[in-house]
Amino acid sequence: MTPRAETVHWLFATGFLLLGLFLLAEAIVGRDVWAKRRWRLYLWPSLAFGLGVLLWPVSVFFTNSTLHMIAHASWAETAMIAGGAQLGLARGKLHSRWWSITVTVSLAVSGAAFLIHEQNPWLFSRSAFLHHALGWTLIVAALLPLLQAWRPRVFAWNAGFAMVWITIAVLLYCDRDVAPIFGHLSPLAGAPR
Amino acid sequence: MKRLATVLVAGLAAVALPSAAFAHATLRHTSPALQSRVDTAPRAVVLRFDQQVGIIPHTLEVFAVDGRRVSGPPSFGGDHRVVQVKLADLVRGGYTVRWRVLSSDGHVGSGVFTFGYRTVAPPPTDAYGASGPTWADDVARWGLFVSLAVLLGSLGIRLIVLREPLPERLSQRLYIFSGLGAFAAIDVGIVAFVLRAEDALQLPFVDLMYGDLSPFANKTRFGVAFVSMTLGFALVATFVFLSWLLDMPKLLWPAFLIALGFASGLSLSGHSAVEPNSSSLSQVADFLHLSAASLWAGGLIAIVFAVWPLAPELRRGAFLGFSRLATVLVALLVVAGTYLAVLRLPAVHDLWSASYGRVLLVKLAIVCVALTWGAVHHFLVRPRLERGDSPRGLRRSLLGEASVALAVLFAAAVLVNSAPPPRPSPSPTQASPATR
Numbered sequence: 001m002t003p004r005a006e007t008v009h010w011l012f013a014t015g016f017l018l019l020g021l022f023l024l025a026e027a028i029v030g031r032d033v034w035a036k037r038r039w040r041l042y043l044w045p046s047l048a049f050g051l052g053v054l055l056w057p058v059s060v061f062f063t064n065s066t067l068h069m070i071a072h073a074s075w076a077e078t079a080m081i082a083g084g085a086q087l088g089l090a091r092g093k094l095h096s097r098w099w100s101i102t103v104t105v106s107l108a109v110s111g112a113a114f115l116i117h118e119q120n121p122w123l124f125s126r127s128a129f130l131h132h133a134l135g136w137t138l139i140v141a142a143l144l145p146l147l148q149a150w151r152p153r154v155f156a157w158n159a160g161f162a163m164v165w166i167t168i169a170v171l172l173y174c175d176r177d178v179a180p181i182f183g184h185l186s187p188l189a190g191a192p193r
Numbered sequence: 194m195k196r197l198a199t200v201l202v203a204g205l206a207a208v209a210l211p212s213a214a215f216a217h218a219t220l221r222h223t224s225p226a227l228q229s230r231v232d233t234a235p236r237a238v239v240l241r242f243d244q245q246v247g248i249i250p251h252t253l254e255v256f257a258v259d260g261r262r263v264s265g266p267p268s269f270g271g272d273h274r275v276v277q278v279k280l281a282d283l284v285r286g287g288y289t290v291r292w293r294v295l296s297s298d299g300h301v302g303s304g305v306f307t308f309g310y311r312t313v314a315p316p317p318t319d320a321y322g323a324s325g326p327t328w329a330d331d332v333a334r335w336g337l338f339v340s341l342a343v344l345l346g347s348l349g350i351r352l353i354v355l356r357e358p359l360p361e362r363l364s365q366r367l368y369i370f371s372g373l374g375a376f377a378a379i380d381v382g383i384v385a386f387v388l389r390a391e392d393a394l395q396l397p398f399v400d401l402m403y404g405d406l407s408p409f410a411n412k413t414r415f416g417v418a419f420v421s422m423t424l425g426f427a428l429v430a431t432f433v434f435l436s437w438l439l440d441m442p443k444l445l446w447p448a449f450l451i452a453l454g455f456a457s458g459l460s461l462s463g464h465s466a467v468e469p470n471s472s473s474l475s476q477v478a479d480f481l482h483l484s485a486a487s488l489w490a491g492g493l494i495a496i497v498f499a500v501w502p503l504a505p506e507l508r509r510g511a512f513l514g515f516s517r518l519a520t521v522l523v524a525l526l527v528v529a530g531t532y533l534a535v536l537r538l539p540a541v542h543d544l545w546s547a548s549y550g551r552v553l554l555v556k557l558a559i560v561c562v563a564l565t566w567g568a569v570h571h572f573l574v575r576p577r578l579e580r581g582d583s584p585r586g587l588r589r590s591l592l593g594e595a596s597v598a599l600a601v602l603f604a605a606a607v608l609v610n611s612a613p614p615p616r617p618s619p620s621p622t623q624a625s626p627a628t629r
Contacts, residue, residue, distance in 0.1 A: 049434075056379075056427040060420040063406040064219050065302075066387055073383055076427070077376060084434050091438055119403070178243075187245070 006127070006176045008058055013172035015051045019044050020165030027158035045086030052079030071113035078106035097152065103145040111138030124186045126179040130171050137167055218242040218294050218302045220405055225308040228412040232311055234283045238264065238290055245273035246302075247295035253278045256289045256321040263288065285311040289321035291395075304405035305394050306412075317408045318415070323393040326610035330392070333385035335606035338487065339599060340381050341456055344374025344429070345484070346491015347499070348449040354492070354514035355500075355507060357442045363504040368437045370495060371448070375430035379423055386410075386419040418458035425455030456484055459609075468537065468613060475536055482529035485522040486605065490598035492518065497595055501588045509578050512587070516575050519567060530560075537613040547614040556604035563597040570594065 022044040026034040034040050055076035063069045085102040088094035114135030120128035141164040147157045179185070222241040225231050238255055248267050253276050255264035264278040276294065288310065293303045305322075307314045347370035351359070359367070390409040391401050410416040432448035435441070460479035468475075492515050500511045534553060544550040570590070577584055 053427060053431055056424055060410065060423045063410040065403050066390075066406055067402045069406060070383065070387075073379070073423075077379070080427075080430065080434075084438075087438055093438060 005062065008062075009172045009175040012051060012054075013169045013175075015047060015054075016165050016172065017169035019047045019051075020162050020167075020169060022047070023162035023165060024159065027155060027162050031153065041090040042087060045083050045090055047083070048079055049083030049087060052076050052081075052083055055079060065117075067117045067119075071117040074113045075110050078102075078109045082106035097149045100145040100149040104142045107138045107142035107145070111135045111140075111142065114138065120186075123181055123184050126181040126185075127175050129181040130175050134168060134171050137164060137171070218244050218246045220292070220302075220304055223290070223306065227306045227408050228308065228314040228317065230309045230311075230313055234310055235280060235308075237277050237279050239270060239275060239277040240292055240294075241270075242274050242276070242294065246276060247273075248276065249293060249295045249301070251291065251293050252276060252295075253290070253292050255280060256291070257284075258287050258289075258315070258321060260321055283310045287312060287315040287319075289315075291320075291322070301400055302403050302405070303394060303396055303400055304408070306408045316413045318389060318393045318413055320393045322395050325392065325612070326389070327392070330385065330388050330610050331603075331607045333381060333388050334609060335603045336381040337378060337385055337459070338483075338602040338606055339490075340374050340377035341452075341459075341483075342374075342487040342491035342599075342602065343370055343494060344378060344426075344452050344491065345449070345456070345487045346489075346493070347371045347374060347495045348433075348445055348452065349488045349518075350492050350495040350500070350511070350515065351442070352445055352449055353518055354511055360504050360507070363499055363507070366499045366503055367495065368433065370499060371433045371445070372430060372437075374491075375426050375433060375448075375452070378426045379430075382419055382422055382426070386416070389415060414462040418462035422455050422458040425451055425458070429455070453484055456480070456487065459483060470536060475533065478529040478532050481525050482533060483605075485525040485529070486598070486602060489519055489522045489526070490595060490602055493591055493595035493598055497588060497592045501591070512570075512578055512591075513575060516571050520571065523564065523567060526560075539614060543614045549608070549611045549613045552604065552608050552611050556601065556608055559597060559601050559604055563594065563601055566590075566594040566597060 022040075026040070026044075053076070055072055059069055059072035059076055062072065082102040082105070085094060085099040089097070089099055112135070114131050118128055118131035118135070122129050122132050141161070144157055144161045144164065147154070148161060151157065219242065220240060221243050224237075224239040225235050238253065240253065248269070253264065253267040254262060255278060257263055263281045263283060265280075267276050267278045269275060270277050276292070286309070287307055289305065289307050291303075291305050293301055295301055305317055305320050307317055307320055309315070347367045351357075351367050358364075386409070387401070387406070390404065390406050393409065394401060394404045396404050410420055429448045429452045432444050432451070436444035436448065457476075457480045460476050460483060496511055496515060500507055504511075538544060538547070538550055538553070544554055574584055574587065574590075
């Protein structure tokens with residue numbers, strides 16, 4: 001009854017694409033213009049929090065290995081905490097901009113979980129390649145929230161952070177469990193579909 | 194520092210060299226099906242994987258409940274994704290299938306499942322070779338009880354004993370306790386689930402990371418309880434967070450009720466649900482017993498670590514209110530606990546002759562200490578507070594009672610993981626020795 005892994009990835013890709021577009025819009029128009037409508041401040045943090053909540057069913061319904069379950073659970077929990085901290089900042093319940101460290105931790109943990117839970121090498125199949133690409137993207141991107149906290153108004157950091165989520169969405173949209181990458185598919189990976 | 198640097202470098206190397214990591218095969222299909230009952234004796238067990246695998250020692254073995262191996266040597270089926278073994282003539286009973294396959298790049302994937310021939314299949318946790326819960330399971334279950342106590346206690350104190358609006362700092366700390374309790378219940382639940390599966394899988398740690406948990410999540414009571422409770426407590430964490438964010442304490446009521454409801458997962462997957470003489474009443478009694486104990490212990494923790502240091506003006510009201518609540522909780526604890534003890538111990542001498550009975554005796558002794566402590570608070574301290582006195586050392590005394598309550602929860606965790614003494618007539622659903 002559980003959907004294919006790639007179908008779930010596509011659903012989350014849609015969420016991440018929206019998240020990235022919100023952040024990109026904020027980076028382009030600037031924080032001051034973006035904040036003229038208060039509700040806009042809640043858009044990406046509530047989306048991140050909601051995606052974290054939705055990751056829990058994925059965690060407990062995809063249990064074909066211990067690592068998969070723990071990886072999904074770590075994404076769920078860190079996304080809820082990071083999204084929650086950002087919502088707290090937007091609402092004025094939290095004040096220190098260093099709460100952005102929760103986003104850094106979330107990205108670093110998520111990236112490490114991607115890399116650790118993928119046991120196959122880069123070119124084993126398309127999903128293996130994408131898991132490695134996602135893991136490294138997230139780990140490198142973990143620096144951006146720190147840079148944003150340090151210099152909040154630098155366009156490069158804000159746009160870069162937005163582009164990270166758009167990149168993740170594109171990578172997830174490309175995901176198919178058993179499909180070739182660059183025309184190559186390991187004979188061990190099973191029949192392509 | 195040097196060691197830390199070594200660990201960090203090793204960790205980075207582990208993720209930086211993914212091609213050295215190993216692929217593992219995922220089981221796609223089995224015959225007979227996982228935990229199925231078959232009425233025609235199968236001639237073979239067939240496993241189909243999502244990729245080609247290699248045969249290694251103990252790749253595919255089938256055991257009867259008495260440990261007798263009933264399978265021949267493994268061989269490949271149509272291609273190297275299919276592994277099969279022929280079976281000897283089976284007799285009525287439960288059977289355990291253990292598999293270990295080598296992916297061609299060196300990694301070993303493993304799993305276990307059961308099937309029943311002319312009988313109901315035993316759950317995978319009762320697979321042949323499983324040794325039952327260990328001290329690690331006891332500690333994990335205790336952690337789950339404590340998490341539940343912190344969650345229910347911090348919410349219960351706030352909703353039942355104290356009245357909104359609360360002082361800001363107290364409110365914040367209670368929110369932190371509730372959030373920590375909810376996430377801890379999820380995280381410790383995951384650890385407890387993996388440990389329980391590990392016992393049945395009988396794997397070393399690294400292989401366990403690639404062990405197939407799906408038979409446990411889908412085919413066992415504790416697996417279904419784990420899935421439900423994880424989702425339930427994620428919902429609780431969401432309600433607690435929204436209540437904090439939106440300044441809407443009313444949202445804590447659904448959080449409290451959902452947490453209370455999903456705490457029943459422990460009762461629905463424990464002795465009260467699987468023992469031969471279990472009934473709806475025993476499950477309700479177990480649920481009330483656990484909920485009352487969690488509220489009692491958690492309420493004390495909330496008073497000692499939140500109300501006392503942060504809201505001196507509320508200490509007296511909190512103590513008196515909790516004292517009234519504790520009276521009801523203790524009554525529930527005693528009534529439900531007595532009923533369950535009578536139900537699970539067929540004879541009085543089981544109290545000292547069976548290991549379950551001895552653990553129960555230890556638990557009862559600790560409960561007596563806790564009840565005496567609570568009675569001192571109720572009958573000696575409470576009247577003084579009502580007269581307006583301020584007894585000294587009350588926080589330390591409450592901390593002592595909370596510590597004893599946590600010890601009660603530990604004894605309860607050991608008790609839940611122990612098997613009650615057998616009853617004269619075993620259930621037909623239990624895996625029985627093979628008979629023709």
